[in-house]
Amino acid sequence: MENVRFFLILAVSFLGLLIYQKWQEDYTVILPQQAMNEIPQQQDFTPQAADGSVPFIDPTFQAETELPISSFDSQADSEITVETDLLSVVISSKGGTLNSITLKDYPIDPKRPDDAVELLANKRNRTFIHEGGLAGSKGLPTHNDIYSFERATYEFVRNKDELVVPLYWTNNEGITIQKSYIFKRGSYLINIEYKVLNKSPEGIKVHQYAQLKRNKESSRQGMLYLFSGAALSTPEKRYEKYDYGDLEKAPINVSAKESWIAVMEHYFVAALIPEKESENQYYSKTNTAEVFTVGFYSQAKTIGANEQGSLLSRFYAGPKRHDLLEPLATGLELTVDYGMLWFIAKPLFIVLNFINDKLDNWGWAIIILTILLKLLFYPLAAAGYRSMANMRRVQPKLLALKERHSEDKAQLNQDMMKLYKEERINPLGGCLPMLVQIPFFIALYWVLLESVEMRQAPFILWITDLSSMDPFYVLPLLMGVSMWFQQKLNPAPIDPMQAKVMKILPFVFTGFFAFFPSGLVLYWLVNNLLSIAQQWRITRMIENSHGT
Numbered sequence: 001m002e003n004v005r006f007f008l009i010l011a012v013s014f015l016g017l018l019i020y021q022k023w024q025e026d027y028t029v030i031l032p033q034q035a036m037n038e039i040p041q042q043q044d045f046t047p048q049a050a051d052g053s054v055p056f057i058d059p060t061f062q063a064e065t066e067l068p069i070s071s072f073d074s075q076a077d078s079e080i081t082v083e084t085d086l087l088s089v090v091i092s093s094k095g096g097t098l099n100s101i102t103l104k105d106y107p108i109d110p111k112r113p114d115d116a117v118e119l120l121a122n123k124r125n126r127t128f129i130h131e132g133g134l135a136g137s138k139g140l141p142t143h144n145d146i147y148s149f150e151r152a153t154y155e156f157v158r159n160k161d162e163l164v165v166p167l168y169w170t171n172n173e174g175i176t177i178q179k180s181y182i183f184k185r186g187s188y189l190i191n192i193e194y195k196v197l198n199k200s201p202e203g204i205k206v207h208q209y210a211q212l213k214r215n216k217e218s219s220r221q222g223m224l225y226l227f228s229g230a231a232l233s234t235p236e237k238r239y240e241k242y243d244y245g246d247l248e249k250a251p252i253n254v255s256a257k258e259s260w261i262a263v264m265e266h267y268f269v270a271a272l273i274p275e276k277e278s279e280n281q282y283y284s285k286t287n288t289a290e291v292f293t294v295g296f297y298s299q300a301k302t303i304g305a306n307e308q309g310s311l312l313s314r315f316y317a318g319p320k321r322h323d324l325l326e327p328l329a330t331g332l333e334l335t336v337d338y339g340m341l342w343f344i345a346k347p348l349f350i351v352l353n354f355i356n357d358k359l360d361n362w363g364w365a366i367i368i369l370t371i372l373l374k375l376l377f378y379p380l381a382a383a384g385y386r387s388m389a390n391m392r393r394v395q396p397k398l399l400a401l402k403e404r405h406s407e408d409k410a411q412l413n414q415d416m417m418k419l420y421k422e423e424r425i426n427p428l429g430g431c432l433p434m435l436v437q438i439p440f441f442i443a444l445y446w447v448l449l450e451s452v453e454m455r456q457a458p459f460i461l462w463i464t465d466l467s468s469m470d471p472f473y474v475l476p477l478l479m480g481v482s483m484w485f486q487q488k489l490n491p492a493p494i495d496p497m498q499a500k501v502m503k504i505l506p507f508v509f510t511g512f513f514a515f516f517p518s519g520l521v522l523y524w525l526v527n528n529l530l531s532i533a534q535q536w537r538i539t540r541m542i543e544n545s546h547g548t
Contacts, residue, residue, distance in 0.1 A: 055135075055209050055211065055283055055295060055297050077092055077093055077094040077146065078092075078093045078152070079091065079092055079093070079099070079152070080092075080093070080149055080151075080152055080153070080154065080165060080167075081152065081153050081154070082153075082154045082155070082163070082165055082181070082183065083153075083154070083155040083156070084155070084156060084163060084183045084185065085104075085156065085185055085186060086103065086104055086105060086186065086187070086188060086318070087101055087102065087103065087104065087183070087188065087317070088100070088101070088102040088104060088116075089101050089102075089181075089183075091165065091167075091181065093146055093147050093148070093149060093167070094143070094144065094145070094146055094147075095131060095132070095133055095141070095142065095143030095144055095145060095146075095147070096132065096133075096143070096147050096167045096179045096181070097122075097129055097130065097131050097132075097143055098120055098129060098130035098181075098315075098317075099120070099121075099122040099129055100118060100120055100121055100122065101118070101119050101120040101270075101317045102116050102117065102118045102119070103116055103117045103118075103119055103188075103268070103317075103318060103319070104116050106267075106268075106319065106452075106455070107456070110456045110464065110465070117268065119268050119270060119317050119318070120270065120317060126215060127213060127214060127215040127291055128212070128213070128214045128215070128263070128270070129212070129213050130210065130211075130212055130270070130315060130317075131143035131210070131211050131212075131213060131295075132179075132192065132208070132209060132210035132211065132313075133145070133208075133209060134177065134194060134196070134206055134207065134208055134209075134311070135206075135207045135209060135297070136204055136205045136206040136207055136300060137204055137205045138173060138175060138200070138204045139171060139173070139175075140175070140177070140204075140206060141169040141177055141179075145169060146169075147167035147168060147169050147179060148167070148168045148169070149165075149166070149167050149168065150166065156183075156185060160185075161184060161185040161186075162182065162183070162184055162185070163182070163183040163184075163185075164180050164181075164182050164183075165180065165181040165182075165183070166178050166179070166180045167179045167180070173200050174198070174199035174200040174201075175196070175197070175198055175199070175200060175204065176196075176197040176199070177194060177195070177196055177197075178193075178194070178195040178197075179192070179193070179194050180192070180193045180194075180195070188316055188317055188318025188319070188324065189314055189315070189316050189328060190314065190315045190316075190317065191312065191313075191314055191315075192210070192312070192313050192314065192315060193310055193311070193312050194206075194208055194310060194311045194312075195308065195309075195310050196303050196308065196309050196310065196311070197308045198303045198304065198305060198306065198307055198308070198309075199305075199306060200305060201305055202305055203302055203303060203304040203305055203307075204302070204303055205300040205301070205302050205303075206300065206301050206302075206303060206309070206311065207297050207298055207299070207300055207301075208274075208297065208298045208311040208313060209295060209296065209297035209298070210272050210274075210295055210296060210313055210315070211272075211293050211294065211295025211296075212261075212262075212263045212270055212272065212293065212294055212295065213291060213292075213293045214263050214291065214292060214293075215289075215290060215291050216244040216290040216291070216292065217265070226265075226266040226449075227241060227243070227264060227266075227337060228243075228264065228265045228266070229241060229242055229243040229244065229246070229247075229263070229264065230242040230243075230247065230252075230261065230262065230263050230264070230284065230292070230294045231261070231262045231263075231264055231269075231334075231335060232252060232254065232259070232260075232261050232262075232282060232294075233259055233260050233261075233329070233330070233331040233332070233334070234254060234256040234258075234259045234282075235256060235257070235258055235259070236256070238330065238331035238334060239331055239334035239335075241264075241337075242284070242294075244286065244290065244292055247284045247285075247286050247292050247294075248286050251283065251284045251285065251286070252282055252283055252284035252294060253281075253282075253283055253284075254281070254282045255279055255280070255281050255282070256279065256280065256282065257276060257277070257278065257279045257280070258276040258329075258330060259274075259276075259280065259282065260272060260273045260274070260329045260331075260332060261282050261294050261295065261296055262294075262332075262335060263294060264320070264335050264337075266450075267319060267320055267450075267452040267455055268317075268318065268319055268320060268452070269316070269317075269318070269319075269320050269325075269335045270315070270316065270317045271315070271316040271317075271328075271329070271332060271335070272294075272295060272296055272313065272314075272315060273313065273314040273315070273316060273328060273329050273332070274296055274298060274313045274314075275298070275312055275313065276329070278298060278299055279299055280296045280297065280298050280299070281296060281297050281298075282294070282295070282296045283295060283296070283297075298311060298313075314328070316328060316332075319452040320335050320336045320450070320452050321336070321452055321453070322336060322346075322349075336450055336451070336452075337446075337450055338443065338446045338447060338450060339442075339443075339446050341439055341442055341443040341446065342443075344439055344440055344443035345443035345444070345446050345447045348369070348440070348443055348444050348447050349447045349451060351369060351372070352365050352366070352369050352447065352451075353365075353453065355368050355369060356453070361458075361459065361460075362453070362454055362457040362459070362466055362519065363457070363458075363459025363460060363463065363466060363519070363522060364459075366448070366466070366519055366522055366523050366526070367522070367526050369444075370523055370526040370527050370530065371526075371530065373437075373440060373444075373527075374527065374530045374531075374534075377436070377437050377440075378534070380436055380437065381437075381531070381534060382534070382538060444523065445520060448466075448517065448519045448520050448523065449517065449520070454466050454467045454517075454519055455467045457519075459518070459519075459522070462474070463475070463518050463522075465518070466517060466518050466519035466522070467517050467518075467519060468517060468518065469514065469515055469516065469517060469518060470514070470518040470521060473514050475513075475518055475521040475522055475525055476510050476511075476513045476514040476516075476521055477510060478525055479509070479510065479513055479521055479524050479525045479528060480506045480507065480509060480510030480513075481506075482525060482528035482529055482532060483505070483506040483509060483510075483528060484506040485532060486528060486531060486532050486535065487503075487506070
């Protein structure tokens with residue numbers, strides 16, 4: 001019953017891994033430095049930020065002067081729409097907030113290609129927006145102030161690879177701000193630039209801040225755990241995840257260079273990437289409406305009287321793809337979260353991606369990768385199958401011993417061990433080689449589950465999306481049949497109760513896999529078929545060599 005035992009070992013190992021990861025998330029001790037740098041009581045930075053939505057920045061700047069309300073002639077909040085080759089964007093004149101970003105190349109349903117994934121949205125039932133602004137020793141525009149703009153629609157001009165969307169703000173103290181969103185053709189990265197013209201009689205100190213506001217969403221999708229929450233990267237810890245509960249217990253309050261902060265969901269990520277040369281303060285907030293905010297603010301930049309200065313940052317809103325994320329910031333590709341076994345999973349994805357580049361079909365790529373893994377572990381698997389074949393060969397003798405010593409368990413165990421020694425059989429030989437393979441199988445599970453490249457990828461016939469469950473349950477049923485058939489190649493357990501349990505396992509696993517992505521089920525099915533062929537061949541060889 002090698003295959004069933006393998007599945008049981010795999011299931012227990014996988015469950016243990018998930019429990020360990022969840023325990024780490026729930027009970028990680030706050031570092032002393034974190035505890036010492038707890039975020040102070042939130043204070044309003046400007047009178048129009050009474051909701052505490054503007055980050056609290058160095059209190060020395062608050063003490064210099066009472067910060068005036070912007071004297072800009074407020075107008076009704078209006079919107080700017082931007083169309084690039086990859087994105088549809090809606091920008092609010094209030095603060096220049098990004099209220100919506102739609103990813104054109106990622107339809108919700110492949111049958112409706114024009115109905116694409118809206119990564120950022122500002123709706124009644126869903127909040128996920130990008131806010132940003134300036135703060136400092138003078139009244140500066142936060143995300144609550146109204147900007148003016150030149151026109152309400154923007155799109156790429158032919159033969160131009162850059163699109164600039166400017167917004168304007170000024171006050172009665174001689175400070176003028178131009179906030180620009182800069183889009184590049186073929187890119188999900190948005191550059192954000194603030195140009196500050198200071199015509200006041202004295203210098204000003206300016207901080208830039210940006211933040212992502214998101215409503216709480218469950219990471220549990222059916223039987224799968226797909227993380228939804230925040231992530232922070234610093235040189236000390238390149239990738240750390242925070243769900244809503246983590247942010248409630250211990251708000252983020254970290255100062256670091258070469259860092260970024262993001263909000264993730266399955267397949268997609270929105271990441272704030274400040275200038276890596278300067279040190280930035282990263283923070284988080286939560287509220288009773290189950291909305292969390294993560295963001296950063298920069299160090300103060302001094303802009304002298306009658307001088308102009310600029311502040312820059314970047315914002316990525318798009319798919320979690322290694323090739324797009326890795327060049328942008330150190331560790332950003334880790335948002336493609338393969339878990340603790342990422343060092344195995346990443347090479348597996350590289351091989352899988354290489355095969356797909358040649359065949360242009362992820363289903364066939366999964367099949368070929370399964371064959372390659374089977375070849376890699378052939379010696380180990382062969383040793384296990386030989387052990388199982390020998391166990392099958394001596395099973396009549398084991399049954400005879402059981403009948404002879406049915407009332408004496410100690411003598412039965414003693415005679416069984418003697419028989420194993422005489423026949424040169426290791427009773428654990430069928431399980432031990434499989435333990436080495438388990439990390440690879442778990443890593444491949446996460447590769448198939450986390451890779452956005454697999455999203456809506458068709459295979460053949462009725463399998464039109466390898467990332468979703470088989471609509472007709474054909475693959476799970478075939479996998480269950482393959483498990484049942486492999487049972488016939490293995491010796492039945494001597495204990496009647498164990499034998500009954502083993503008989504129902506194919507049905508249990510069929511139901512379990514019926515809700516898994518079809519790409520995963522395809523892998524298990526192919527693996528089972530290859531195992532059956534290998535085990536049948538080894539079993540025949542051993543039986544023939546012993547004249548059975």
